[in-house]
Amino acid sequence: MGISIRAYARHRGVSDAAVRKAIKTGRITPEPDGTIDPQKADAEWAANTDSAQQRKQGRRKAVPVDAVNTVREATGESALPSGGTTLLQARTANEVLKAQTAKVRLARLKGE
Incomplete structure (x- = not known):
């Protein structure tokens, strides 16, 4: 038994909608009971996510x-x-x- 979609979203630092989308598109697979194994899902997320489609963190300039x-x-x-x-x-x-x-x-x- 794993953790809920919302708990996994908090664990990943993303929205639960992003986790649901990842499940729907097959990037991660839930357990048969609908929960998510965090270690397995983290590995699947890393392997199945296209880094070219990820947003880049903007650099902020500090005020001198x-x-x-x-x-x-x-x-x-x-x-x-x-x-x-x-x-x-x-x-x-x-x-x-x-x-x-x-x-x-x-x-x-x-x-x-």
Whole structure:
């Protein structure tokens, strides 16, 4: 006896709909009682999944500390709030960084 479809989905870190689809398309096979053996299903999932059709994890760019510090100086903030950098601060830092980058590019194009 294995685990339920929902429990296996939690184990894999996917939705239960993804597990049901994998069963329907034959990528994994359930036990006769309808449960799933996690070790067997993990091996089948790895063997029968086309890696070319998997979504790639997007790389996220971190906001440079200098940009965040520039925003803090501009807004007069001296310490981080309890939750860290706020969305407004991150967006402002991103815009400041874009403006600084554009200024440097323009200076290069002008030959300065």
